[in-house]
Amino acid sequence: MEFFRIHRDIPFMRHALVLNVISAVMFLAAVFFIVTRGLHFSIEFTGGTVVEVAYSEPADINKVRETVEGMGFGEVQVQNFGTSRDVLIRLPLRGDVKQTEVVNRVFTGLCQAAGGQVESAAVTVAGDPATKQQCAKGAERPLELSRSEVVGPQVGRELAIDGAKALAFVIIGIVIYLALRFEWKFGVAGIVANLHDVVIILGFFAFFQWEFSLTVLAAILAVLGYSVNESVVIFDRVREAFRKFRKLDTPQVIDHAITSTISRTIITHGSTQIMVLSMLLFGGPSLHYFAMALTIGICFGIYSSVFVAAAIAMWLGVKREDLVKGGGAAKAADPDDPNAGAVV
């Protein structure tokens, strides 16, 4: 099989301006949505309480909402999660109510609303002796507590700060590495392209008000590394082409580099995307937004490394002299190699 039968270099750079205007517009739109709508931060960042209950039958969301709102915890969110039997309840931080008691009160309230009684039962979970708060209505178990989280405001603030630090560290680290390994122009181009990806992912999360959790943050930082990876492969080729084809000008060299790596770019992204799709399809609700962030990241990763990173490097004025002289440390193609000189 061979998907890519390319006769001559595709003139990517000829369309660079148009495509970059499009990406600039998308970028601005993303910033606009982030600013106006804001991100829907998960409890890990904001602090508060999340209670997830599994009903034995499809849950009556309105009834649950009424019950929880009646407890006076302030602004309460009640929504389905995963299936129609799973209900997710989020409660904001409240100064006057002890956070750690909230879960018990909510569970007890819901249990009573369902006509049951909370009792402590001894169970054996995978061999571990344990006790469990159960909601019993005769022999039935109308609902069960499947998950609960309580996060103090302090922890949330620290996580947000740590996240920002991690982001800054990644950006600086990558710029420095690219600058050392290639040239500062590539460093700047690579990181601009990546921030473009990150901002667009955030834009999606802001627009659809998807939950932005710690795992999503992990996905975004992974995308940062992944997407630079992509730019590096192309830059690597640019350097090689500069050495090999002395007659070509910069846009032609870039076109050649992109053309000769396009098959690998698409196959690699394709296989990563297969994996991520598998997570999206089979991973369940817990991995949903993680896989979503990666999917968007991968799609824009291809696009940005081809059009944004390379084009910015071109506009920054990358020259043959920038790379051929300074790039001695890299394992370059030997000009005397009889097997060298791939012509596409």
Added chain:
Amino acid sequence: MNRYPWWKYAMLVVAFVIGLLYTLPNFFGEAPAVQVSSGKVTLKIDSSLVPRVEKALADAQLQPDFVQFDGNSVRARFGDTDTQIRAKDVLSKALNPDANDPSYIVALNLVSRSPAWLTSMRALPMYLGLDLRGGVYFLMQVDMKAALTKRAEALTGDIRSLLREKNIRHTGIVRDGNVVRVTFRDAATLNAAQAALAPALPDLQWDQGTAGSGDLQLTGSLKPQAAIAVQQAALKQNITTLHNRVNELGVAEPVIQQQGADRVVVQLPGVQDTAKAKDIIGRTATLEVRLVDDSTEAAAAAIGSAPVPFGTERYVERGGAPLIVKRQVILTGENLTDAQAGFDGQTQEPAVHLTLDAKGARVFRDITRENIGKRMAILLFEKGKGEVVTAPVIRSEIGGGRVQISGRMTTQEANDTALLLRAGSLAAPMEIVEERTIGPSLGAENITKGFDSVMYGFAAIAVFMCCYYLLFGVFSTLALAFNLLLLVAILSMLQATLTLPGMAAIALTLGMAIDANVLINERVREELRSGASAQAAIQAGYERAWGTILDSNVTTLIAGVALLAFGSGPVRGFAVVHCLGILTSMFSAVVFSRGLVNLWYGRKKKLKSVSIGQVWRPGGDAGKSAQA
């Protein structure tokens, strides 16, 4: 040109065997087991319990797979749950003669089903995080300010007694937060005081100044190193205390870890009742100091021949000997600020040094003065039951709040006693700042889903690679499988805890790891396309792809390290796997797949074609496969 020296193959074989060995335990699943852990702070479990457990089981004609001591508990594994439950009953009867006052906690547990020889070479399965098995998680914040205040309070008492001893007149000692201010009438006394205090209390640094009232003032504040030492000690003690309390829950594999400078993570797998867990980890054991009744009636009562005299109680010493102790409490753990093991200044015998606060010091001085030659008992109360930790004889009046217990103790015993005396209470108050409960069914669901996504993703990639690159695709798939094997083996070796984000990272890493193989295969194709000979194309393909693989992986690694450095909780779980995965993928894509290719093609001198799928050449014989 495409041959590996034998040592490279040897290295790959070794890596493969080690990978296989350490991955294996994860597949065996878990077998029922019984775990015996300490039920009391005063009881320390060591390997001497193993023969006792073995004997008890042999007496009941129960045959365990093995009995093993793992640092703080003894576990016996059984073939089926019936034997497990019978063994549990047998062991609790044998080890706890008094059912109302159990010394050991005998709990049901699960132990990896992997054979004993694997277990003996420390090939153990990965731990499953709470999100994969269910349980409760607490993040507790230690109030370090309180720990420092407590220390400053103790130092205030020391300063007071030191100045009294040296007969230096001051006009007042006040503790203000973490600093102690001492005021004096004139400069001469101040200097004398500073000269006396500085060497005696090396933890404090002194500044001279003037108080608001015009008096001269000496301000003592904790040196930064001393403050750090206090905080570390407080954290350590809190962790020890938590360990003791959690033990009581009978939870298998609890995790109690320090996180950051002032936090403690407590994970209790399998427990669902947060209220009870909180109740137990928040409860305090109490320490009491009382006098021993050494009258003849009491001696008779101790051996059981007479009733216990009025106003006294009967307790058991650590060694098992009964002791009659007066009901009146002299001091409680509240007054004890520190207990450290050390040595007697004169005899060089191991000793335990106690530090009392100001009130405790005063009471203690009065009591010791009046009771020289008598015994004093230090009792530890847990779950409403008391036990005598130690009962030394009072040799002389002890003032100044520094008490030394010595005589007939080994260093180990001194350490244990000091630990016990400290263990009763928390060094500083703690509060729960984060709490999570994950139901067991949700955990089981998470693990299946995580596993499914890795499996289907892997299968899809494998199918695609094999179709697109033919034999080279097979090599790539094998390299990918090898990568997965190594990654799981390393995680198992590190005894890492596998969480859902960790599983996601495995999936993502596999998706990204194929990149290196694609790079290589595309390069080889490209070389073939430009007319290189088969052997040269393989050689050049690997060589040229290496630089690119290195660059792209280093950038990914930078992101991974940042996650590791700044992340916490799920992000960190993700980052660990991600970073390790990048390293193993570089190794497997470059060294392992090359090894396979070399093994297959390397020996063929006149290699005409390579099975790498179609190599299409622009112009000319389009569509002609490179494979014959």
